Amino acid sequence: MGVLDGKVALITGGSRGIGKSIAMTFAEAGANVVIASRTQKYIDRTAVKIRELGRESLAIATDVCIPEQVDNMVKQTVDNFGRLDIMINNAGSGIATEPQEISIKEWNDIIALNLTGVFLGCIAAGKVMIEQKHGKIINIASTAGVKGSPGMLHYSVAKAGVIMLTNNLAASWAEHNINVNCIAPGLTATERVINWGILPPDKNEDGTPVPRLLRPAVPKNIADLALFLASSASDHITGELLIIRGHFPWDR
Numbered sequence: 001m002g003v004l005d006g007k008v009a010l011i012t013g014g015s016r017g018i019g020k021s022i023a024m025t026f027a028e029a030g031a032n033v034v035i036a037s038r039t040q041k042y043i044d045r046t047a048v049k050i051r052e053l054g055r056e057s058l059a060i061a062t063d064v065c066i067p068e069q070v071d072n073m074v075k076q077t078v079d080n081f082g083r084l085d086i087m088i089n090n091a092g093s094g095i096a097t098e099p100q101e102i103s104i105k106e107w108n109d110i111i112a113l114n115l116t117g118v119f120l121g122c123i124a125a126g127k128v129m130i131e132q133k134h135g136k137i138i139n140i141a142s143t144a145g146v147k148g149s150p151g152m153l154h155y156s157v158a159k160a161g162v163i164m165l166t167n168n169l170a171a172s173w174a175e176h177n178i179n180v181n182c183i184a185p186g187l188t189a190t191e192r193v194i195n196w197g198i199l200p201p202d203k204n205e206d207g208t209p210v211p212r213l214l215r216p217a218v219p220k221n222i223a224d225l226a227l228f229l230a231s232s233a234s235d236h237i238t239g240e241l242l243i244i245r246g247h248f249p250w251d252r
Contacts, residue, residue: 002030003231008081010034010074012064012121013091015042017190018140021219022088022226027055029227034077036062037091056081064091064117074124083132086230087125089118089162090140094155107154114158115165122169126178134177138229139166140222141184143245159184163241170239179238181229186245187216213246 009026013019014035023033027050035050035057037043043059050057058080062073077084092114097106118139129135144152145159166182173180187199202210225244228234 002028003227003233004086005030007031007085007230008034008077008083009086009088009230010036010077010084010125011088011090012036012062012073012117013140014088015039015046017192018185018188018219018222019088019090020046021223022090023050024053025220025223025227026086026230027053027057029231030055031086031230032056032081034058034060034073034081036060036064036073038063064089064121065112067120070117070120070124074128078128084125084128085135087121087129087135087137088140088226088230089121089137091117091121092140092142092158094142094144094149094152096151097154098151099153102154110154111158111161114155115161118162119165122165122180126169126173129178130173130176135179136230136234137169137178137180138226139180139182141166141182141241143184143186143243146184146241146243166241167239174238179229179234181234181237181239182241183222183225183229184241184243185217185222186243186248188219188222190219214248215246216248217244217246 009031011019011023014023015037023035027033032055033050035043035046040061047057047059060073062069139162141162142159144156145163149156166180170180
């Protein structure tokens, strides 16, 4: 018996990386999972894998920056399953640009994807959860929003906003039995980051493995923390920021 048996979870940015890992982890724990991303063919692939585990899944192409699409995503979820128990606002991305080189368009685009998109997801899900009188919302921020990242000013500002958004909504919605929490991963070894070629080797010069807490996190580390926050084990935790970065020197 899984800790999320029968629950309905909606995950944005669910086609790859952290979002895909959360989707698969939740399905393995018994949840029916709705995944959203801008590209239909990518989320379709993940939905197939979820169904292979014996769970139900919807794949809804969604741009989280567009309010009508976010509302439709939540509506389709409720129309199909009758409720929404868990909302994971994971969609986001950053661009490395020196602060003085950031155009107003780039600023607006990064803020829209990483902050406004989370706000829209929270509000659309929150309206359903207020009616239900229960729900779990988990927002994915970044350590860049805690300590900054000089090469990604706009991304850092957006993620800091996600942390404050989480705190405020937790206070506003506690009376409705809605838990709102935030995970801030450090540098995470997603396929995309691995392809950048910036990660250090996982073995020392003598061939011995680097201890796991001195290496970057992997997507499953974040997925396991999200599973805890989505489960009944976290029923009395809300408005909290949980940082997951081990003791990787680049993230200190």
